[in-house]
Amino acid sequence: MFTNSDHTELAELGEFGFIDHITQHIKLTQPSTIKGVGDDAAVFQFNNYSTLISTDLLLEGIHFDLSYTPLKHLGYKAIQVNLSDIYAMNGTASHVTVSLGLSSKFALEAAEELYLGMLLACNKYGIDLIGGDTTSSKQGLVISVTSVGYASKENICYRNTAQAGDLICVSGDLGGAFVGLQILEREKRIFLENSQIQPDLEGKDYILERQLKPEARRDMIDLFKQLNIKPTSMIDISDGLASELMHICKQSEKGCKLYEEKIPIDTMTYDTARELGIDPSVCALNGGEDYELLFTVKQEDYEKINNDVDISIIGHITEDVKERVLISKSGAIHPLKAQGWKAF
Amino acid sequence: MFTNSDHTELAELGEFGFIDHITQHIKLTQPSTIKGVGDDAAVFQFNNYSTLISTDLLLEGIHFDLSYTPLKHLGYKAIQVNLSDIYAMNGTASHVTVSLGLSSKFALEAAEELYLGMLLACNKYGIDLIGGDTTSSKQGLVISVTSVGYASKENICYRNTAQAGDLICVSGDLGGAFVGLQILEREKRIFLENSQIQPDLEGKDYILERQLKPEARRDMIDLFKQLNIKPTSMIDISDGLASELMHICKQSEKGCKLYEEKIPIDTMTYDTARELGIDPSVCALNGGEDYELLFTVKQEDYEKINNDVDISIIGHITEDVKERVLISKSGAIHPLKAQGWKAF
Numbered sequence: 261m262f263t264n265s266d267h268t269e270l271a272e273l274g275e276f277g278f279i280d281h282i283t284q285h286i287k288l289t290q291p292s293t294i295k296g297v298g299d300d301a302a303v304f305q306f307n308n309y310s311t312l313i314s315t316d317l318l319l320e321g322i323h324f325d326l327s328y329t330p331l332k333h334l335g336y337k338a339i340q341v342n343l344s345d346i347y348a349m350n351g352t353a354s355h356v357t358v359s360l361g362l363s364s365k366f367a368l369e370a371a372e373e374l375y376l377g378m379l380l381a382c383n384k385y386g387i388d389l390i391g392g393d394t395t396s397s398k399q400g401l402v403i404s405v406t407s408v409g410y411a412s413k414e415n416i417c418y419r420n421t422a423q424a425g426d427l428i429c430v431s432g433d434l435g436g437a438f439v440g441l442q443i444l445e446r447e448k449r450i451f452l453e454n455s456q457i458q459p460d461l462e463g464k465d466y467i468l469e470r471q472l473k474p475e476a477r478r479d480m481i482d483l484f485k486q487l488n489i490k491p492t493s494m495i496d497i498s499d500g501l502a503s504e505l506m507h508i509c510k511q512s513e514k515g516c517k518l519y520e521e522k523i524p525i526d527t528m529t530y531d532t533a534r535e536l537g538i539d540p541s542v543c544a545l546n547g548g549e550d551y552e553l554l555f556t557v558k559q560e561d562y563e564k565i566n567n568d569v570d571i572s573i574i575g576h577i578t579e580d581v582k583e584r585v586l587i588s589k590s591g592a593i594h595p596l597k598a599q600g601w602k603a604f
Numbered sequence: 605m606f607t608n609s610d611h612t613e614l615a616e617l618g619e620f621g622f623i624d625h626i627t628q629h630i631k632l633t634q635p636s637t638i639k640g641v642g643d644d645a646a647v648f649q650f651n652n653y654s655t656l657i658s659t660d661l662l663l664e665g666i667h668f669d670l671s672y673t674p675l676k677h678l679g680y681k682a683i684q685v686n687l688s689d690i691y692a693m694n695g696t697a698s699h700v701t702v703s704l705g706l707s708s709k710f711a712l713e714a715a716e717e718l719y720l721g722m723l724l725a726c727n728k729y730g731i732d733l734i735g736g737d738t739t740s741s742k743q744g745l746v747i748s749v750t751s752v753g754y755a756s757k758e759n760i761c762y763r764n765t766a767q768a769g770d771l772i773c774v775s776g777d778l779g780g781a782f783v784g785l786q787i788l789e790r791e792k793r794i795f796l797e798n799s800q801i802q803p804d805l806e807g808k809d810y811i812l813e814r815q816l817k818p819e820a821r822r823d824m825i826d827l828f829k830q831l832n833i834k835p836t837s838m839i840d841i842s843d844g845l846a847s848e849l850m851h852i853c854k855q856s857e858k859g860c861k862l863y864e865e866k867i868p869i870d871t872m873t874y875d876t877a878r879e880l881g882i883d884p885s886v887c888a889l890n891g892g893e894d895y896e897l898l899f900t901v902k903q904e905d906y907e908k909i910n911n912d913v914d915i916s917i918i919g920h921i922t923e924d925v926k927e928r929v930l931i932s933k934s935g936a937i938h939p940l941k942a943q944g945w946k947a948f
Contacts, residue, residue, distance in 0.1 A: 276942065294654055298855065299763050300692035300840055301658035301753070310638055311655060314645035315735065315750055317703035321742045348644035359661035359748055391659065398665045399743030404703055406659055406750040409645070419643050496644055511642065598620065 268368035270396075279394060281368065282375050290354050290388040292410075302390035304355060309410035314345035320400035328444045331370055333472045335377025338403045341498065343385060344476035344551045346409035348496035350417040350484065353385060353409040353476075359393040361402030374403075385478060417494035417555065420511035424579040426492050426556035428516060429571050431480050433524040434501055435540055438547025439532045440464070440471030446536070466528050474551045480570070487564045491555035499598075500548040506584060506598035508556065508577075515583035518575035518596065545586070612712035614740075623738060625712065626719050634698050634732040636754075646734035648699060653754035658689035664744035672788045672803075675714055677816045679721025682747045685842065687729060688820035688895045690753035692840035694761040694828065697729060697753040697820075703737040705746030718747075729822060761838035761899065764855035768923040770836050770900035772860060773915050775824050777868040778845055779884055782891025783876045784808070784815030790880070810872050818895045824914070831908045835899035843942075844892040850928060850942035852900065852921075859927035862919035862940065889930070 270278055283297050295303040318338055320326060326334075339356060346353040358378060362371055382389050387407070447459040461468060477496075484490065493512060495504045501523065509516050523544045533540040556577055557565060565571045584596045614622055627641050639647040662682055664670060670678075683700060690697040702722060706715055726733050731751070791803040805812060820840075828834065837856060839848045845867065853860050867888045877884040900921055901909060909915045928940045 294757075295760075295762065300689035300838075301656040301695065301751075303654050303656055303693070303755075303760060305654045305757070310647050310649045311752075312645040312647055313657075313699070313701060313735065313750070313752060315701045315703050315737055315748070317705055317737045317739055317746065317748055319705050319739060319741055319743065319746065322705075322740055345644035349647070351645065355657070357657060357659045357750065359659050361661055361663050361666075361746070391657065393659055393661045395661055395663060396666055397663050397743075399663065399741075399746075402661065402663065402705070402743075402746055404659070404661055404748035406657070406701065407645075408655075408657060411647075413638075413649070416639075416647060418639065494644075 269364065270362060270366055270368055270371065271364045273368060278368070278371070282372065285375065285379055286389050288388045289386060292354060293388045293390060296388060296390040297392070302355070302357065304390065304408070306410045310413050310416060312346050312349050312351045312409040312411060313406065314342060315404065315406040316342045318403040320402070325448070326401065328448055329472060331373040332377035332380070335374040336381045336473055338405050339378050339381035339387070340474050340476045341551060342405040342407040343387065343478070344496040344498070346407050347476055347478050347481050348494050348553060349409070349411060350415050350481055350491065350494060351409040351411035352481070353387055353407055355388050355390050355408040356382065357391045357406045358389060359404040361395050361397030363397050363400065366401070385476070415490060417491045419493055419495050419508050422493035422508050422512035422514055422556040422577045424514055424577055425559055426577040427559060427562060427573050428505065428518065428556055428575040428577060429565065429573050430501065430524065430552055430554050431477050431570055432550070432552040433526040433529065434497065434550050434552060435525050435533065435543035435547050436467045436470035436529040437474060437549035438543045439529050439536070440467035442536050442538070443467065443532065444471065464528070464532065466526065467532060471549065474549065476551055477553050480553050483568070483570070489557055489561050489564055491557055494553060494555040497550045497552045497554050498548055500546040501554065502545040502596050503598040504554045506596060508554070509581070509584050512577070513581055515578040515580040516575055516585070516596070517578055517583070518586045520586055520588045522572060522574040524572040613708065614706060614710055614712055614715065615708045617712060622712070622715070626716065629719065629723050630733050632732045633730060636698060637732045637734060640732060640734040641736070646699070646701065648734065648752070650754045654757050654760060656690050656693050656695045656753040656755060657750065658686060659748065659750040660686045662747040664746070669792070670745065672792055673816060675717040676721035676724070679718040680725045680817055682749050683722050683725035683731070684818050684820045685895060686749040686751040687731065687822070688840040688842070690751050691820055691822050691825050692838050692897055693755060694759050694825055694835065694838060695753040695755035696825070697731055697751055699732045699734050699752040700726060701735040701750045702733060703748040705739050705741030707741050707744065710745070729820070759834060761835045763837055763839050763852050766837035766852050766856035766858055766900040766921045768858055768921055769903055770921040771903060771906060771917050772849065772862065772900055772919040772921060773909065773917050774845065774868065774896055774898050775821050775914055776894070776896040777870040777873065778841065778894050778896060779869050779877065779887035779891050780811045780814035780873040781818060781893035782887045783873050783880070784811035786880055786882070787811065787876065788815065808872070808876065810870065811876060815893065818893065820895055821897050824897050827912070827914070833901055833905050833908055835901055838897060838899035841894045841896045841898050842892055844890040845898065846889040846940050847942040848898045850940060852898070853925070853928050856921070857925055859922035859924040860919055860929070860940070861922055861927070862930045864930055864932045866916060866918040868916040
């Protein structure tokens with residue numbers, strides 16, 4: 261991404277020089293921020309609100325591949341992924357801390373690019389970056405993000421409060437991030453076999469963006485307020501629809517019926533999955549990284565959400581904890597299976 | 605540390621199995637904890653207090669060497685190091701989140717040992733472990749800890765509020781953690797050369813414990829209350845006395861005079877440094893990892909602290925920003941030099 265003339269090694273700057281250089285870009289806008297970067301701890305204060313906190317660890321080679329991930333997008337995504345957890349509580353995200361492990365050969369300009377992507381996400385969502393840690397790494401890039409938010413006690417949506425009869429809903433569409441990743445992996449393989457061949461990513465913008473530059477669904481939190489709805493339970497989709505729905509069922513001690521034909525899949529996701537010889541429904545169920553919100557609402561809220569283009573009703577919660585099933589398009593009944601990462 | 609019969613690979617358990625297994629040990633005791641592990645975000649609520657947050661990233665090969673670090677101690681230290689930052693704000697630590705990157709070959713029993721060390725530290729200091737992230741790692745062990753605490757607004761001690769004339773003080777003694785590390789590194793080298801030779805660590809308990817199992821100085825925060833003192837500035841010593849004092853001077857836009865003969869060094873630290881042919885004062889100034897508190901107090905508080913065995917007065921703050929000096933035992937004046945990590 262960088263020419264050699266633009267290359268300043270971090271070793272030249274040292275830790276404090278790097279922190280000074282990077283933190284100059286930070287602007288604080290949250291009224292609750294009392295002290296940001298530059299002390300042992302950041303200080304913030306909310307009145308009459310519950311504080312929310314969530315944390316994610318992203319490792320090179322596990323969560324991202326720098327051979328096809330622009331650093332700015334990676335920084336943007338690292339923040340979005342973490343904010344998504346706060347929105348999944350029906351909360352307002354307000355602050356993040358960022359810890360980075362950088363190899364000594366990482367250029368200042370590269371670290372800056374990563375940081376700028378993070379700040380872009382923060383600025384877009386009105387988030388203050390208030391602290392972190394920076395260290396050298398012998399093992400590739402390490403990114404740890406912790407986000408803080410708030411919500412009034414009565415508005416918080418947990419995972420363990422779904423009730424039998426509740427409608428299972430999802431925002432946006434699913435599977436795109438996974439199919440986008442398959443395209444990037446395919447082009448990487450082709451490039452490694454023959455570096456003369458340029459990557460063929462044309463017309464795949466939407467699914468590539470789903471993978472490389474996802475957006476946390478803050479707009480849904482605003483929509484719930486507008487529609488005067490409080491979901492009875494909520495979770496964000498990072499591991500895949502099946503896995504997340506199983507979390508809600510397990511924690512709520514309930515069952516579920518999910519209808520394959522109701523699962524929202526974008527046309528480009530569908531066509532590209534077919535082109536790659538993979539089942540679009542499996543991409544949506546187990547692909548993950550869509551960062552859409554999966555939530556349940558009371559049946560009486562049906563009218564409020566039925567006409568919203570951004571919400572799909574995909575099933576309902578049942579009383580029987582043993583009945584966690586997917587009804588296929590043909591009407592066949594399959595047990596739902598949760599999958600976390602398989603990389604352990 | 606483990607026999608083969610006690611070996612359960614994490615790959616067998618999977619992510620959710622591992623989380624279920626590990627989180628059973630967590631007990632929540634903080635009244636402010638509304639929701640701990642098990643949702644997208646943890647929820648807590650403080651009334652009329654400012655919230656503090658701090659985060660640290662610890663990487664294998666940079667911050668710790670598993671060849672001589674027992675995992676339980678490592679877990680304990682990872683928490684202490686982070687709590688230390690909250691105490692350095694004159695705050696009360698209350699919650700932590702823990703993210704782990706674990707290689708797939710890491711045994712369940714090993715991960716559990718690490719976790720038990722963390723929970724030991726949490727229990728000892730009355731901290732709730734309320735969330736985190738667990739992922740596989742291709743690059744050795746990664747530990748990211750974020751701690752949350754609180755303080756009344758008027759009690760918080762920042763780094764940028766030292767005044768000319770203030771006394772520079774430090775808790776406990778310095779250099780021990782660094783000298784302890786040199787002993788561990790020496791024994792590792794000897795072992796690698798000849799695995800028949802058993803490590804000679806006898807009589808070095810204190811400095812080894814300083815390195816492997818440090819204690820954050822929560823007791824100092826209690827002592828300040830008891831003595832009715834509020835430090836005018838404070839920072840914890842992670843990088844070394846010189847570096848931390850420079851942070852206070854830089855952020856307060858002040859100078860300092862530090863007296864070498866006043867720097868508290870334990871006898872075992874002193875003797876072992878001499879034995880290893882290194883200058884004990886340099887260990888105290890630049891060694892780091894002591895996790896003692898460096899703070900400044902008003903001159904009129906002199907009588908309150910003068911007789912406390914746990915506090916050493918080691919210099920004073922001056923008006924001249926260019927005068928940041930160390931007065932050696934011989935009376936020679938040296939400019940202070942800050943060093944962060946040198947590993948970049």
